[in-house]
Amino acid sequence: MPAMLRTLAQKLGMMAHGFHGGVHPHERKLTAGMPIEDCPLAPLYIVPLKQHIGEACTPLVAVGDKVLRGQKIARAEGYVSVPLHAPTSGTVVKIEEHPVVHPSGMSMPCVFIEADGLDEEDHSLERMTNWRDLDAAVLRERVRMCGIAGLGGAVFPTFIKLVQDKKNPIQTLVLNGIECEPYLTNDHQMMLEQAEEVLQGMAIIMHMVGAESGIIAIEDNKSDAARVMRQALAENSELAHVHVAVLPTRYPQGSEKQLIYSLTGKEVPAGKLPLHVGVICQNVGTAKAIRDAVLLGKPLTERLVTVSGDAMPRPANLRVRLGLTLRYVFAQRGLEDFENIQILHGGPMMGERLRIPDVPVIKSSIGLLAMHQDTVMQAHPAEQPCIRCGHCSQACPAALVPNLMADHCRNEQFDKAEAYNLFDCIECGACSYVCPSNIPLVQYFRYGKGQIAQLRREHDFAEASRQRFDARDARLAREKAEKAARRSRVRKELAPAPDKDTTTKVEKSTNDKAEES
Amino acid sequence: MTHLLAALLSLGAFALLAGVVLAVAQRVFHIEGDPMVDKIDSMLPQTQCGQCGYPGCKPYANAVASGAAEVNHCVPGGERVMLQIADLMGVEPKAVEEEAAAPMLAFVREDECIGCTLCIKACPVDAIVGAPKQYHTVIVDQCTGCMLCVEPCPVDCIDMLVKPELLEHWAWPLPDTRRAAVGHERRGHHAGHA
């Protein structure tokens, strides 16, 4: 009876279950259960110099250089950055701007590698089979060196999260196998086929951060994956304190903060990392990549990609080398004509719409969707006025008030938008999804965030300019005063000899110029 | 007579009382300068370009705060700055007369530069470096695009270039409400790339 009452209360929205809000879009997991296939190698690879959140990399190779698969071709710049590696063996043919995955359709410098077809690997990194005896810092450096960034789509450099902090000891590792976006199945398939490897990666991460327990989070629409993982866990004596948690399917459960709340009831404070509540969260694909980096010494040069969409002739779960163009990958699955097709990079809820298929696959490419033009257009009908129905606030996983926030962004009242916690918006799109007025709320938020960033940049620049201007003013005033003082002194001393005075003046003025410059 | 006297006295006494209270209040609540000037100054782009007719941003801020200048004279700040100032001053917004050009950068064609240092002296933010008889160069990160260096150059070797757009600085535009654009636009690009 209490259970029934609970369900009724939840149905009526009187009681929360798991994280706040959320929606349940049509799953459309066309590729569920399809075995992972290897995408064939191609003659040309394009490696953009920035594939993660943070600073872009600096190339280490020059045109004409021969590279091996896994060889480092670009160096990380700054702390929030990881290096890049050649996806196959071949020759660097050019380093120039090329369109990349970005909503603007703009270009960025990319390294072009012409494959030699041999796919020779670079074996310079030794295998760390003895990782249990190694210091966490050594393993962490390995993870960084191998270029691993969160493969769930956020591409935050992974090594940064893998720290042991005395103040905030990590108790729990959450392995994220939620995959709540429609269409996407690559994590699902990885858990089905490579459960052992994923668990090895999990053990390595737990060793690195000193976590005592682990949770493998899976939604109830992937019960087969949960079964496989449970079985693999049963066979694995090492991971005694790890369990599989099956959560009700709801988008955006895969978002780190929402997932942590669903599992532990803890909220990550705004502006803080999950480790502040003693949790770290890693995607299953990332765990597998960490395992490959440590056990096999293999840098990140490939990833699993769900190639799907309602316009995809033969959808599949593919293992794709980074740097292959989308056009090439799509062609492998029978899609060559892009007339009336919209390409989405990522899932339909958070993915970017790409303008051309000639951009390369990067570390964040969780899915490549080919959608019918009409399907995408139906999701973007003409915007109507907000009727303030509040469905967006009910759906918001961050408990924001999207419609009011969007009003403030539209009216350029950015201070108010910020006061309404604009920067806590995770851009999951649940609000736009439920909006009966079809308001592109997420775009308003992105506009607001972009404008605020730009205003801050402008303000900082203006402030720096003002300081330089003031410094210059002060310097000019000082020089003028000095000049006047010197002049009066000189005049006093040399008053009887007028011709000499003029020469001094000339000399002095040239001195001044030199000083100024 | 006494009635009139009473009226005058009481009114006078009362006025005196009010006067004394106000005089004291004036002392207590005395303020130095105009606090609005700094607020306005912090909204201005600090190009010091002088397009407002004042010798710099601070003087213009002064003029606006004192009511001597309208809020719409800052050309590089454009509409946004005008709206901010109007909002702060509580006055009706007024359109900026001159259209703000795209953000510019000064660029010295070094092979033509004669090293006269005139541009260096003109630059209000010390964003040009160089010694006499040496090539001068603009520090890109510090140039405000005020164009004050162009005029003094005796050999006309300074160009104003449009500031390049950076991928990192790209910002989402406001949504377009005429959503049919999805179709048109795709057809356009397809012709170019197919």
Add this chain to the structure above:
Amino acid sequence: MSEVALILLSAVLVNNYVLTKFLGICPFLGTSSKVETAIGMSFAVMFVMTMASTASWLVQQYVLIPLDLLYLQTIFFILIIAALVQFIELMIHKTSPVLYQALGIFLPLITTNCAVLGVAILNVQQDQTFLTSALYGFGAAVGFALVLILFAGLRERLDGAPVPALFKGSPLALITAGMMSLAFMGFSGLVKI
């Protein structure tokens, strides 16, 4: 105790100076474009109204009536109000220059706010005691503040609304105020004093 509540209710809701007596419309329309400004104005008016009604009661009882100077009532009251307004103006200029700027001309214009003088005069006409007159002045001010802030909230919400050109600005503000006034008619008869 219940008398206090009734006086306050009556002054705030039933006999609201703005919406049922239509006094003080000028600052009501002038300072309601932003909630922050409206709150600032509300406090200024609250201060002036409460002080003015108590001060005017004192003047009435101890100066005007004993000296038989009732014909000077208006002048005295205006003097009190003007002094109070000057005082609050100096204070706001010091403490919040932005609010000072935002209120602009409406701050000194509290002097000529008929609601303030109206409260002072009605107060002494109604033969109130010192306490009830203070309370009544305060209640009237709270009523003014309440509707001013509500109205400012409504007007802020209209920011960016595609209002037909004909109704942009004051016309729509007046229609909204009219609608509020109609709604406040619902309070009529609520308190019978």
Add this chain to the structure above:
Amino acid sequence: MSLAISSPHAHGGDTIRMTMLTVIIALLPAAMVSVYLFGWLAVFLIVACMLSCLLTEAVCLRMMGRPLKTLLDNSAALTGLFLALTLPASIPWWMAVLGSVFAIVLGKQVYGGLGYNLFNPALSARVILLISFPLGMTSWLIPMHVGPSALNMYDFSAALAFFLHGPEALKLGLDAITMASPLGHVKTEWTQGIGVAEALNSYHYSYLDAFLGREAGSIGETSALALLIGGIYLLARHTITWHIPFAYIGTVLLLAAVFSVISPEHYSPPMFHLFAGGLILCAFFMATDPVSSPVTPLGQIVFGIGCGVLTWAIRTFGGYPEGAMFAVVLMNCAVPLIDHYCRPRAYGHGGS
């Protein structure tokens, strides 16, 4: 340069049109009861209000140069239906039409159309009518099946004549065809010093009749049952949430219960308040009008409590017998502030 279009590239399929249609469907039981009680007069009133709302909306859209297909969002039709249901059956046709014009023009279009109105359009029109024509708005016809009435409202021609020309056309005195509403009766008796229990007694008040709708009142607000069916339908369809109706009705019940326990002679009992007047209609349909109510759950609860307090206070102490629509319009004034101060605690901000 082509346009950037942000994710999500999927949509749940909700539309304004369907939302409005859902509310119209939810009002059908009440509309049917109104036809049962007031026969053709209810039909005329509903048709007149809906048509004139649609027509006015069309004219407004035309004048503002907006596409006429906006009419299809059903919002004008809904406003018309709302307004009709809050009017007494005795109202002359021109008053109904005038009310509809007020609702659309002053209630909605001057603010910029759907989504921007500050007050519930139907209720603002109702308030305007009540204050402009107090008599016409408070003459309650004796409904069919309730008491002996000189007017047979099931008779098409008689009803039409009454609707177009008023009672004079049928040579009927108002006394022969009208009665007091329960709220009005209690209020009148109260002013004459008669206690609540006695007043209800003299009215032959029955809770069952009030629940089913066999009492005088506005055509759509008499039947608590029909309105509750519609309200539950709206809740089940997630068109509204429980916050406003529960907070609103709960507050009225609580206040009425507390005060009627303290002094049953002075204060009406809670169930009387619940079934009387427009409380249920306002709580489930008017106060929950999304445009003029708060967005956030906490705000909605505050809004509901405010409506409840005002409704009870005006009914109990005020000059008007019914306070529900005043309460909602009054609380509409406070919505922007409620929204601002009752935002939910965002994820990661404070809390445990």
